[in-house]
Each structure stands twice: as structure tokens, then as C-alpha cells.
Amino acid sequence: MRIGTSNSTKILDSACVNEYKIPLIVMMENAVLSAFKHMDIENNQRYVIVSGVGNNGGDGLGLARQLTAHGKEVEVFIVGKIEKMSECSKINYNILKAMNIPTNIVDEENLEYLKCSVKKSDIVVDCIFGTGLEREIKGIFYNVIDIINQNKNKTYSIDVPSGINATNGDVLGICIDADKTISFEFYKRGFLKYDVKQYIGEVIVEHIGIPEYILEKYDDREYITNLDLVKNNIKEKNKFSFKSDFGKVALFAGSRGFTGAAYISTQSAVKCGSGLTTLVCEKYVQDILSTKLCEAMTLDIQNKEKVKKLISECDAIGFGCGMGDTEDTYTKLKYVLENSKCPVVIDADGLNCLKNKKDLLEKHPNRIIITPHLGEMARLTGYSISHIRDNKVDVAKEFAQKYKTIVLLKGYETVITDGNYTYINPTGNSSMANGGMGDTLLGIITSFAGQGMTNLMSAVCGAYIHGYIGENLSKDLYTVNASDVIAQIPFVMKEFVK
Numbered sequence: 001m002r003i004g005t006s007n008s009t010k011i012l013d014s015a016c017v018n019e020y021k022i023p024l025i026v027m028m029e030n031a032v033l034s035a036f037k038h039m040d041i042e043n044n045q046r047y048v049i050v051s052g053v054g055n056n057g058g059d060g061l062g063l064a065r066q067l068t069a070h071g072k073e074v075e076v077f078i079v080g081k082i083e084k085m086s087e088c089s090k091i092n093y094n095i096l097k098a099m100n101i102p103t104n105i106v107d108e109e110n111l112e113y114l115k116c117s118v119k120k121s122d123i124v125v126d127c128i129f130g131t132g133l134e135r136e137i138k139g140i141f142y143n144v145i146d147i148i149n150q151n152k153n154k155t156y157s158i159d160v161p162s163g164i165n166a167t168n169g170d171v172l173g174i175c176i177d178a179d180k181t182i183s184f185e186f187y188k189r190g191f192l193k194y195d196v197k198q199y200i201g202e203v204i205v206e207h208i209g210i211p212e213y214i215l216e217k218y219d220d221r222e223y224i225t226n227l228d229l230v231k232n233n234i235k236e237k238n239k240f241s242f243k244s245d246f247g248k249v250a251l252f253a254g255s256r257g258f259t260g261a262a263y264i265s266t267q268s269a270v271k272c273g274s275g276l277t278t279l280v281c282e283k284y285v286q287d288i289l290s291t292k293l294c295e296a297m298t299l300d301i302q303n304k305e306k307v308k309k310l311i312s313e314c315d316a317i318g319f320g321c322g323m324g325d326t327e328d329t330y331t332k333l334k335y336v337l338e339n340s341k342c343p344v345v346i347d348a349d350g351l352n353c354l355k356n357k358k359d360l361l362e363k364h365p366n367r368i369i370i371t372p373h374l375g376e377m378a379r380l381t382g383y384s385i386s387h388i389r390d391n392k393v394d395v396a397k398e399f400a401q402k403y404k405t406i407v408l409l410k411g412y413e414t415v416i417t418d419g420n421y422t423y424i425n426p427t428g429n430s431s432m433a434n435g436g437m438g439d440t441l442l443g444i445i446t447s448f449a450g451q452g453m454t455n456l457m458s459a460v461c462g463a464y465i466h467g468y469i470g471e472n473l474s475k476d477l478y479t480v481n482a483s484d485v486i487a488q489i490p491f492v493m494k495e496f497v498k
């Protein structure tokens, strides 16, 4: 699914109209028919359409005609100046008049009437503002939205709940509280903002007849990951495959009190299908884990020669889980980067130790994947957590571009980007919010990178599968732990392999 802003919608509109000669009224009618499918006409009879005077309003007027044609009781309210009505809205407005479908122009005097109609309706269809909202909502517009919110049974918003800035998710004074939002072509970027989740309800993204190659040409290279993309990246284990085909990986992890992190990240890589997996750790961690990790190898990190040989031959390395935020961790990371050529996935203390030494990332462009949570990203960038949360796509992209790394910024709707292409992960939930989950993710991503997936796809698919497993398990489990996820990895890989 594509993500887009108000500007992307404008650019697409004008390309369709000017370059591909699709009249806007054709796209509007397609939008109307796509939205109509989601009006739940089997279960509802009374509809109130509230339209503004832009094209979002035009969608509403078209819907009023379609609902009437299907035998529904429809009342139309228009808010705004008729003389300012957009060209396509005017066409739909004139059709309604010619068909004797009554329309009410909202003013201070008939607000009470609007309120009664909203109360009596099964569904209010909100078509006041879409992607064209550009300033604070005041006056009659404010009152109309307030009346709808206070008196509705259900509200379905067309394209964007009126009041939300589609680009950044800011609420401009007041906002429709939608039960469902039927959006066109793009999942609006503003919907990613955590604070707007309460307004958008269920979001459906519908096509309005624009061919795929046009969308591809004009999209912003921002997507919500879908299952097909993940399936296309999972390699089949055919009968001629060897363990060398599935990658040699090393995990640098663990310290006193944090042996679990070492176990979890290593075992995740094993279960994810890596051909050969080695945990590189301090001797005391090795002594605890060498019998527990029976499918992986372990190596004492002080054994310099063996470590050097191993990392020079590795297909991917995971670094940082439970290692401690120390100078020593930084020295080890520097050594690993300087003595290997493969992708390196860095998490936790591997990131914390970089906070004032990001030049190390700059020295190794195009081979590092970092997987920070909001706190780690705040330490790395110097931005506040709230700034990062509200601007997560931009912050992740900026960092990825600057340091030429893949950034996987964890949280609700994890962002994964190489600075050019960006994916939002739709899987996972709060049942997974507990210790060890990040270590699991690092193991999965390292394993994928070692199996030959691109760095970007390793992070995208890793995040998807990790969240998918957790979400499925949470149907039966109150808390999903790392070991629960690890056990499920091979089953889900089998389910996903094409």
C-alpha cells in the first residue's frame, strides 16, 4: 500500500489530467463508486452527506446520487460558499438539482436542523475537507464538525477525516471522529501520527482507476509493507541447497547479567534458517550458553585470531544485544567493522556506544543496518523522543541518508528506510512489549542478510515476520515472549515461502 501526502495527491491529479488526459470528473466518479462499496448499504437506510465546496465535497455529492439511486434516504448539507465550489463539485451539484435531490446550504439558522438530521441518520458521510485542508478550522465549519461528533450514530469520512492535515497529521482546531475512513490511492502520511489514530477509525485505501505505472512514477516511495513483498523475498530450501547457501552469520552479544540477549539473538538466527551461526562473546557467557545453544557454535571473543578469521568470512554479523554501553563495546564494534566486509546489524548497546562517535557509521557506508527504539534514536540524533515520535519517517530518512545506513526505527508502526525507499511495518502489537523482543528481531534480520536478502529487505521482512508471529500468538497468549516467537519462526517461514 502506498503512502502519500496532500502534495502527492495534487501531483497525481495534475499528471492524470494533463499528461494522461483523464478528466478529473472521471476520477471523482471512480472515487465515488469505490467509496460507495463501503457504505454498508445492506444494514443502513438513512444517510446524511455533509459536503464542503472543494473536490472532497464533490465526492460527497456524487455519493448522495449513488445512495439515492440505491433506494436510500439521503439528506445533503453543503457547508461553504456555493460560488466558490470547485468545477467537478458543481457538476455533481447540478446533477442533484436536476434530479430533484434536495440540498441544504448550512448557515447559523439551520444548524439545529442539521443536528436533528444527524441524530436521525444511521450514517453521516463526512466530505467537508480532504487533502485540500490548509488552515485552522473556524466558524460555521467548526460548528458543523462539532455537531456531527456530538450527535452521530456513525461517521464515515471520505479520503481524510475533516480536520486532519493529511501530510503531517496535525489536527487543525477540530476534527471529525470517524468510525471508518475511505481514502483514495494513498494511505495518508498524516495517519501515521500516533495522536490521530483515535480519529481515523478503520482505514480502507481504495483505487480510483489510476494505472499502476502512473502511480509508480509519481509515488513518494513510501509504502506499508504487504505480505506479498515478504513472500517474494523468502528463499526456498530446494533439495540441492547446502548449508553454505543459507549464510554464515556471527552474533556479538551478551555480558554478565545479559546472557539471555546473547541466547535469544543467536537462537533467532538459527531458527530463521542460517546455515552456520556463531555466538561471539566473553568466556563467562560462552560457558553458560555453549550447552544451551546446541545448534549454534560459540567463540570466546578474546580469541583474536579466530574472531578475525570468522568475521572476514561471515555473510552477516549482528552486534550489540546485551553487551553493555561501554568503551569496550565501541572498541569491539570498531574492530568488527574494520575487519569484515559483510552487512552488520547493530542494536542496543552497539548503538548506545555510538552516541558521540557516529563517524564510525560514516566510515562504513551502505553496509550497516541500525535498529534503534525511540530512546536509542534520541541518543543518536539529539532529538527529543516526542519529536521523533511525531516525525518518525522524516527523522529515520534523514539519518539513513546522512550516514548511508538502513534505519529500522522501532515502535508502533516501525519505520524502515534506506533514505530513498521507506516501509512502514503493519504487524505486531503491545503483547510483544517486553525484554528480549529486540534481540529476536536482530537475530532474524542478521539471518536474512546472511541468506542474501538486500539489507533493506532483510529489515523490512524481519520486522514483518517478527510482528506477524507476535500478533498471531497474542490471540491465545496474554504476553508474548521472545522464546514464544523464536519457536514459531520456522513455521511462519514455511508458510511464507513461495
Ligand SMILES: NC(=O)C1=CN([C@@H]2O[C@H](COP(=O)(O)OP(=O)(O)OC[C@H]3O[C@@H](n4cnc5c(N)ncnc54)[C@H](O)[C@@H]3O)[C@@H](O)[C@H]2O)[C@@H](O)CC1
Pocket: 009, 012, 013, 024, 027, 028, 031, 052, 053, 054, 055, 056, 057, 058, 059, 084, 086, 128, 129, 130, 131, 132, 133, 134, 135, 136, 137, 138, 141, 158, 159, 160, 184, 185, 208
Ligand atoms: N486523485 C485523487 O486522489 C482524487 C481526489 N479527489 C478528492 O478531492 C479531494 C481534494 O480536493 P480539493 O483539493 O478540492 O480539496 P478539499 O476538497 O479537501 O478542500 C478544499 C476546499 O476547502 C477550503 N478550505 C481549506 N481549508 C479550509 C478551512 N480551514 N476552512 C474553510 N475552508 C477551507 C479551500 O478553500 C477549498 O475550497 C481529495 O481529498 C479527494 O476527496 C477526487 O474527487 C478525485 C481524485
Ligand SMILES: [K+]
Pocket: 056, 126, 127, 128, 129, 130, 157, 158, 159, 160, 161, 162
Ligand atoms: K473528509
